[in-house]
Amino acid sequence: MSYTGPGFDPPPSRRSRRGPLTVALAALVPGALLGWAVYAAVDGPGDGGGSASASATASASAPSGAPSSAAAPPSGRPGGGKPGASPTAESPSPSGSASAPAASGPLKGKVVVIDPGHNPGNFRHTAEINRQVDIGTNRKECDTTGTSTNDGYAEAEFTLDVAHRMRALLEEQGATVKLTQDADRPFGPCVDERARIGNRAKADAVVSLHADGSGAGNRGFHVILPGAVHAGAADTRAIVGPSRDLGERIAGNFVRVTGSAPSNYVGGGTGLVTREDLGGLNLSTVPKVFIECGNMRDSKDAALLTSGAWRQKAAQGISDGIVSFLRGPESAR
Numbered sequence: 001m002s003y004t005g006p007g008f009d010p011p012p013s014r015r016s017r018r019g020p021l022t023v024a025l026a027a028l029v030p031g032a033l034l035g036w037a038v039y040a041a042v043d044g045p046g047d048g049g050g051s052a053s054a055s056a057t058a059s060a061s062a063p064s065g066a067p068s069s070a071a072a073p074p075s076g077r078p079g080g081g082k083p084g085a086s087p088t089a090e091s092p093s094p095s096g097s098a099s100a101p102a103a104s105g106p107l108k109g110k111v112v113v114i115d116p117g118h119n120p121g122n123f124r125h126t127a128e129i130n131r132q133v134d135i136g137t138n139r140k141e142c143d144t145t146g147t148s149t150n151d152g153y154a155e156a157e158f159t160l161d162v163a164h165r166m167r168a169l170l171e172e173q174g175a176t177v178k179l180t181q182d183a184d185r186p187f188g189p190c191v192d193e194r195a196r197i198g199n200r201a202k203a204d205a206v207v208s209l210h211a212d213g214s215g216a217g218n219r220g221f222h223v224i225l226p227g228a229v230h231a232g233a234a235d236t237r238a239i240v241g242p243s244r245d246l247g248e249r250i251a252g253n254f255v256r257v258t259g260s261a262p263s264n265y266v267g268g269g270t271g272l273v274t275r276e277d278l279g280g281l282n283l284s285t286v287p288k289v290f291i292e293c294g295n296m297r298d299s300k301d302a303a304l305l306t307s308g309a310w311r312q313k314a315a316q317g318i319s320d321g322i323v324s325f326l327r328g329p330e331s332a333r
Contacts, residue, residue, distance in 0.1 A: 104174055105172065105173045105174020105175070106173055106174055106323075106327060107170065107173040107174040107175035107323065107326055107327075108174035108175075109174075110174070110175045110176070110204045110205075110326050111175070111176045111177075111178065111201050111202060111203045111204055112170050112175045112176070112177050112178070112203060112204065112205050112206075112207075112322060112326075113177075113178045113179075113180065113197060113198040113201050113203040113205075113206040113207075114163045114166055114167060114177060114178070114179050114180070114206075114207055114209065115179075115180040115194050115197075115198070115206060115207065115208035115209065115280065116156070116159035116160045116162075116163040116179060116180065116181060116182075116209050117146060117155060117156070117159045117208055117209050117210040117211075117290075118143060118144065118145060118146035118154075118155055118156040118159065118210075119143065119156060119181050119183065119185065119186075119187050119188055119189075120154065120156040120157060120160070120183050121183070121185075121186050121187050122143055122144070122145045122146070122156065122187045122188070123145045124186070124187070125186060125187035125188075126145075128142065128187050128188070129141060129142045129143040129144065129145070129187055129188065129190075130142065131190070133190050133191060133192045133279065134192060134232065134233060134279075135191065135192060135234065135277075135278070135279030135282050135283060136229060136231050136232040136233045136234020136235075136279070136282040136283055137229060137231045137232065137234060137276065137277065137282060138277075140191065140277075140279055142188060142190035142191065143187070143188050143189070143190055143191060146159075146210075146213075147211065147212070147213030147296050147297065148213075148296060149296045149297070149302040149305065149306060150297065150299070150302065151302070151306075153296070153302070153305070153306050155210065155211045155213070155296060158209075158211050158293075158296075158305055158311070159209040159210060159211070160182070160183060161308075161311055162209050162293070162311050162314055162315050162318070163179055163182075163209055165311060165312055165314075165315030165316075166207075166315045166318060166319050167179065169315060169316060169319040170319055170322065170323075173319075173323055175326075178197070178201050178203070180193075180194045180197045180198075191278070191279035191280045191283075192279050192283055194208070194279075194280050195279060195280050195281075195282075195283035195284045195288075196283070198284055198286050198288060199283075199284065199285045199286060202286065203286045203287075203288075204286070204287070204326055205246055205286075205287050205288070205322050205325055205326060206284065206286055206287065206288035206289075207246075207250070207288070207289055207290075207291060207318060207322065208280055208288070208289070208290040208291070209290075209291060209293070209318075210290055210291065210292045210293070211292060211293050211294055211295070211296045211305055212292040212294065212295045212296065212297075213295070213296055213297050214265060214295045214297060214298070215297060215298075216297055216298050216299065217298060218263070218264065218265040218295050218297075218298060219261065219263070219264055219265075219294070219295055219298050219300060219301050220260060220261045220262050220263040220264050220265075220271070220294065220295070220301075221251075221254055221258075221260050221261075221262065221263060221271060221291065221292060221293050221294055222262060222263040222266055222267045222271050222272065222273050222291075222292050223247040223248075223250055223251045223254075223271060223272055223273070223289050223290070223291050223292075224247075224273050224274075224275050224278065224281070224289060224290035224291070224292070225240075225243055225244050225247045225272060225273065225274045225275075225281075225289055226239060226240055226243050226274070226275070226276075226278075226281035226282070226284065226288065226289075227240070227274045227275060227276035227281075228240050228276075229276050229282050233283060234282035234283055235285075236281065236282060236284065238285070239284060239285065239286065239287050239288065242287040243281075243287045243288055243289055244272075245287075245325060246287050246288075246289055246321070246322070246325045247272060247289040248272065249321040249322075249324040249325045250289065250291060250317070250318055250321030250322065250325075251271045251272060251321070252321065253317045253318070253320040253321040253324065254271075254291070254293075254314070254317035254318060254321065255271070255317075256317065256320075257313050257314075257316050257317035257320060258304075258310065258313045258314055258317050260293075260294065260304070263292070278290065287325075291318060293305065293314050
């Protein structure tokens with residue numbers, strides 16, 4: 001699947017600068033990597049290297065070994081690291097877990113659920129978040145503390161900030177937006193409850209926000225798609241197709257707006273990974289994807305993730321992908 005597919009419209013300045021090298025690359029690079037190859041051939045970043053995640057079944061083959069963002073932080077502070085090291089949030093003020101129904105806009109009547117990965121208070125409730133819950137295929141921890149940058153900027157802080165920015169952008173389009181948590185509860189919700197929140201809302205799209213905790217040198221974003229799971233309480237067969245469409249549109253727009261490359265350590269360069277071990281996906285009955293926006297443990301990715309200006313771009317790219325998905329074929333014209 002190509003990043004130049006539905007919802008991906010490269011900026012005019014880059015379009016006008018394409019030359020023979022870009023055309024040659026476009027002929028050689030298959031699938032979802034195409035959009036990034038075009039960008040990188042013109043003027044985008046593209047350094048990388050490193051090992052891969054063992055828990056993902058990638059759209060293309062990839063090596064294994066890197067930890068996921070579920071890895072526990074090294075200290076008692078949320079995300080670990082140095083207290084007081086996180087940057088100013090620079091985000092709209094939270095106003096509760098759900099927005100009021102919008103009066104007008106192209107997404108009027110649509111419901112979007114944003115799932116900010118982890119809760120800033122999880123580190124204070126280790127017994128509760130270590131409790132096992134049923135995810136359909138097996139049992140896993142209720143939640144984790146998430147990861148952090150080496151300077152202590154917590155994943156839970158990052159995901160809430162991006163969620164607030166996305167909420168503002170999507171409300172401008174007329175959508176009703178709900179958050180699974182807004183630091184308005186001591187811990188959680190657990191991964192099974194996160195899925196049920198989207199299901200009960202009859203959401204038209206759900207996106208779970210994360211940042212990875214892999215090794216230094218592993219860079220880039222990846223979108224996690226649900227695999228076809230039919231076991232216990234889990235049955236994702238009806239949402240696999242629409243979730244892939246949602247994920248591809250988010251990936252394409254994320255490249256376009258942020259200029260970030262697809263992951264160099266999972267997904268075989270496509271930026272798309274399919275997994276069957278995540279309760280938040282397994283138990284969903286509505287279209288849903290996860291996005292790992294970058295690797296907090298790599299200094300170059302961390303510099304982006306801790307930038308308010310870049311987080312605004314990330315929110316815009318993800319939101320544009322959601323808008324493209326919800327508006328359907330007309331958005332590709």
